[in-house]
Amino acid sequence: MTLRYLKWIAGAATGLAMIGSAHAGTITVYTALEEEEVAAYLEAAKEALPDIEVEALRLSTGDLGARLIAEADNPQADVLWGFAVTNILDPQIGDQLEPYEAAGLDQLADQYKADDNRWFAPVGYMGAFCVNKPRLEEIGAEMPRTWTDLLDPTFEGEVVMPDPGSSGTGYLMVAAILQGLGEEEGWQLIEDLDSSMAQYTTSGSRPCRMAQVGEYTVGASLSFVAMQGISQGYPLEMVIPEDYAGYELEANGLMAGTDNAEDAKRFLDWTLSDSATSTYSEYKAVVTIPGVARSPLADDANLPENLDDVLFPMDFAKSGKEREAIINRWRETVGR
Incomplete structure (x- = not known):
């Protein structure tokens, strides 16, 4: 199945980055990661997950937190990706996440993941x-x-x-x-x-x-x-x-009650995979996954x-x- 990179429009409520084919499974991802790194990560994701289409909405940390709280009674996202742990620890946001033990989670030290597996932070x-x-x-x-x-x-x-x-x-x-x-x-x-x-x-x-x-x-x-x-x-x-x-940790988590749990979990697994971690050091000074090469920058x-x-x-x-x-x-x- 041929992949196509459709578009990346950042910073607005209608902004979407979509990867995959027209008939792929679709997940909605909310993120506060910087625009250029979101685009780079999704380029890597489309190679690793060719049967999943990712629609990513990127907002600043404050704006995204407000949006999540506003949507609490009617969640619109499947995955929270690259969001400040400080904000996730607000029960209004953290309680919207569902425990999930992502593949590769065992490689993270305890301070980089929640005790109940509601979130994990591979970068910061x-x-x-x-x-x-x-x-x-x-x-x-x-x-x-x-x-x-x-x-x-x-x-x-x-x-x-x-x-x-x-x-x-x-x-x-x-x-x-x-x-x-x-x-x-x-x-x-x-x-x-x-x-x-x-x-x-x-x-x-x-x-x-x-x-x-x-x-x-x-x-x-x-x-x-x-x-x-x-x-x-x-x-x-x-x-x-x-x-x-x-400093701040940027965490990922599964939104509770998602209708696309299988694909959402596969995306979360990918964020701890070699495909993702090989890109992190190009954009992050803080990488919590052991063994990731230091950036020449x-x-x-x-x-x-x-x-x-x-x-x-x-x-x-x-x-x-x-x-x-x-x-x-x-x-x-x-x-x-």
């Missing part, structure tokens, strides 16, 4: 500063190594970061600061940092892309976007914050070999429980 992402070196020299600032360094007056209006209400990347940054410093000092730092912020974006990757072309000096963003920018020749330095380098950007040495020990359960309250307070504190 971490925050980083994307620093435009010529612009840094132009404003006469030192290379920022910590969040506190960004309080230097020379960075006023020179920093961009994601809005934690819409971006999982933005939320992990705020959550790491609060978990590291505690409520009082953490919120004070967040409030003080606002004077350095030119704007807050809805996308986790956009701040880095803005910094790489020189719109701003620092983009608080995703480490892998920084690695890509460096490989593409942009004058960037990637800085993993030495104080609170937050990681070496070019001087990403530490052992991420445990730099990542803040996030309490995902705490992040999930406090998410709504934190976002509400962030909006009250920042006010934009």
